[in-house]
Every structure is written in structure tokens, then in C-alpha cells.
Amino acid sequence: MKRAIYTLLLLVLISFSAFAQEFPSQVWHDGKVFLSSGGIHEGKVKYDLEANIVQVQSNVIETFSSASISHFEIFDEIYGGIRVFYSLPYALNSDYKTPIFFELLTEGEDITLLCREFITVDNRNFNTMGMRGMYMNPMWGMPMGMGFNRLDFEYFFLRDQKIYRYSQKKRELFNDFMDDHSAEVKLYMRKNRLSHDKRGDLLRITAYYNQIKENS
Secondary structure, X not given: OHHHHHHHHHHHHHHHHHHHOOOHHHOOEEEEEEEOXXXXXXXEEXXXXXXXXXXXXXXXXXXXXXXXXXXXXXXXXXXXXXXXXXXXXXXXXXXXXXXXXXXXXXXXXXXXXXXXXXXXXXXXXXXXXXXXXXXXXXXXXXXXOOOEEXXXXXXXXXXXXXXXXXXXOHHHHHHHHOHHHHHHHHHHHHHHXXXXXXHHHHHHHXXXXXXXXXXX
16 A cells, blocks of 8 residues: 555656756746847847757747857846856867857856756666655755756856866866965865855855955
């Protein structure tokens, strides 16, 4: 009986996640799109970073590629603020650079932190922990750990007009990007219990590093 109830609950949760979960490419926001030609489109904005397209809904729905946009901004009710995305040349899957979208997390004179979203499958603890392996997606509130799709992030640093992908390894952060003030950054991270691979923490760390550079 317990096994049947467990199976039924599992099917309900999977069905619910399949129909109810929303990712950025499915959500409309109030926003503006700034074209490379100088034009501006304002209305409901929906973006897809994997396809590198933006849609604007006013009287009709118009679709723009990253090649025709300089940047766009949205008001994200989940984050509670304005988010800005720039179209920048980068060799994502080949040696040839093409314009793709990056979200601007924090900007500084020395280093700028950029971000890209992507959807991945989370299979952690499904086979070994069963129902107890579930936890909630902090951004979307959906069950994870059962082979569900979830939103993940990859980070990039812009320095000297070049974009470098950050592997989210602590050693790389200190040795390659913040080596001249690594001791101060490490102390700041310990005092504030910050992680080197979490979105909000990495934003604070980069902003602090830029502050040190401005004052040095």
C-alpha cells in the first residue's frame, strides 16, 4: 500500500513539474530592447539565452536575434529589480566569435562579471534517496533531485575587452582573476561566508575586488 501511494505521489509530482515549471524562455517581463541600429522597442519582453533571441510584445510579437541587438533590459519580479543583458562577440561552441547574450551582474573598471543561464537535468540522489532526495529549486520553487530540468548558470569575466570563462574553481578565481589581491578577497569571503561559485556571492566578491582596485 505504501509503495502504491509513493508511486502515485511520484507520478503526480513529475506531471506537475512538466506542466507548471516555467523557465526564462517562457516568462514575459516588462522591458526594453535596444537595437544596434539605434531603435528601441518597449513592451513585454521574453528572452532565450540558449537560442540567443529576444521577443517583444506590443501590438504584435517581434523576434530579434543577438546580432541585431546591442542590449536589452527587463524588470524581473522574481529577482525584484532590473536585469540588463548585452550582446557581445564570443566563441561559445567554436573558434568563430558571434554575438551572444550575457547578463551583466556587476561592472568595474578592472573586471566585470557576466553570466549566462542554461537548462540542465538534475539527477542527484534520485536512485539512492527517493522522496527524501527532493529539494526545492530556490529560483523557481519546483522539486529537484528527481531527474527534473533546472536552471543553472555559467560565469564569465570581462577584462581588457576580452571575455574569459570562469570554471567556478576557487583556485582559478584567486590565481587568474584576483591574484593581486587574493589575500584580501579570501579574508572578505571568510568573514561573510561567501562561496566562490554562487551567483549572489560571486557578485559580491567581484564588486569587493573592484572596490579594492579603485582604492589602491
